[in-house]
Amino acid sequence: xxxxxxxxxxxxxxxxxxxxxxxxxxxxxxxxxxxxxxxxxxxxxxxxxxxxxxxxxxxxxxxxxxxxxxxxxxxxxxxxxxxxxxxxxxxxxxxxxxxxxxxxxxxxxxxxxxxxxxxxxxxxxxxxxxxxxxxxxxxxxxxxxxxxxxxxxxxxxxxxxxxxxxxxxxxxxxxxxxxxxxxxxxxxxxxxxxxxxxxxxxxxxxxxxxxxxxxxxxxxxxxxxxxxxxxxxxxxxxxxxxxxxxxxxx
Ligand code: PEP
Numbered sequence: 733x734x735x736x737x738x739x740x741x742x743x744x745x746x747x748x749x750x751x752x753x754x755x756x757x758x759x760x761x762x763x764x765x766x767x768x769x770x771x772x773x774x775x776x777x778x779x780x781x782x783x784x785x786x787x788x789x790x791x792x793x794x795x796x797x798x799x800x801x802x803x804x805x806x807x808x809x810x811x812x813x814x815x816x817x818x819x820x821x822x823x824x825x826x827x828x829x830x831x832x833x834x835x836x837x838x839x840x841x842x843x844x845x846x847x848x849x850x851x852x853x854x855x856x857x858x859x860x861x862x863x864x865x866x867x868x869x870x871x872x873x874x875x876x877x878x879x880x881x882x883x884x885x886x887x888x889x890x891x892x893x894x895x896x897x898x899x900x901x902x903x904x905x906x907x908x909x910x911x912x913x914x915x916x917x918x919x920x921x922x923x924x925x926x927x928x929x930x931x932x933x934x935x936x937x938x939x940x941x942x943x944x945x946x947x948x949x950x951x952x953x954x955x956x957x958x959x960x961x962x963x964x965x966x967x968x969x970x971x972x973x974x975x976x977x978x979x980x981x982x
Contacts, residue, residue: 738955738962738982739896739939741859742775742969743799743827756785758972760792763979769793771962771982774825775969776859779813786822797825797859800833803846805854815847815854826851827964829861829885831902841884848885852893859896859941859964860885862923866903874901875922882926891931896939897923898964904944906966913957916942920959948977955982 744752756775763769776797777785786796798818802809805816818826828851829844844860851858862881864874878899886895899919904910911919920940927935942954943964955963955978962982968974 736961738771740771740979744777755972762976783821795824803850815850819854826856827859844885849887857894861898863900898941900943924959951978951981
């Protein structure tokens with residue numbers, strides 16, 4: 733129980749053709765039937781669907797977001813997308829520092845911080861991802877790793893702009909594995925503490941999402957954990973029924 737409105741954000745990753753707009757439409761239709769919608773809802777589709785989805789989402793109250801952005805507003809960066817372009821296409825959020833970007837593109841904390849700053853400057857809310865690997869957890873380093881990522885990836889300007897933190901243990905992403913509720917509670921409390929240390933009372937209001945194998949079967953209990961202010965959902969966000977069930981559980 734918290735007075736922060738939860739955010740349920742879907743991350744479609746590199747999935748979604750025009751045909752999946754039907755699934756998105758189905759989600760909008762189902763949401764229209766939900767009587768007490770407690771959560772903010774967003775989907776971060778591939779960039780190719782962003783504009784169309786933003787237009788449709790505006791009707792059903794589903795915000796959209798990008799999955800990454802370049803740190804510069806424009807320029808000679810073939811293949812990249814700027815935060816300004818995401819905003820221009822209708823996005824409200826941008827995921828930065830997802831573990832798949834950190835792994836596949838060797839993104840550093842400093843780069844993630846610059847991307848988050850670019851997102852804020854463009855008027856987007858960055859969803860800044862942190863989380864330890866299995867080896868790091870087994871070595872007892874999870875807290876230190878996450879603290880370091882937060883320190884390095886969260887820009888100072890977050891003291892004035894809205895940001896979202898997503899705690900996503902890398903070993904829980906797409907694996908069907910989740911930490912225990914006690915482990916989630918401990919990590920989220922630690923993140924909250926660091927945010928308050930750094931940003932004062934503002935730090936109390938920053939959403940901290942949990943991500944990693946959230947699904948209808950575990951959403952209710954995980955979303956009820958102290959300091960869990962919503963979820964970042966990968967696989968289960970691709971299916972309207974599953975995503976709707978998670979939203980309903982928030
Ligand atoms: C993610 O990649 O952000 C994620 C949480 O994935 P999944 O829900 O599929 O584990």
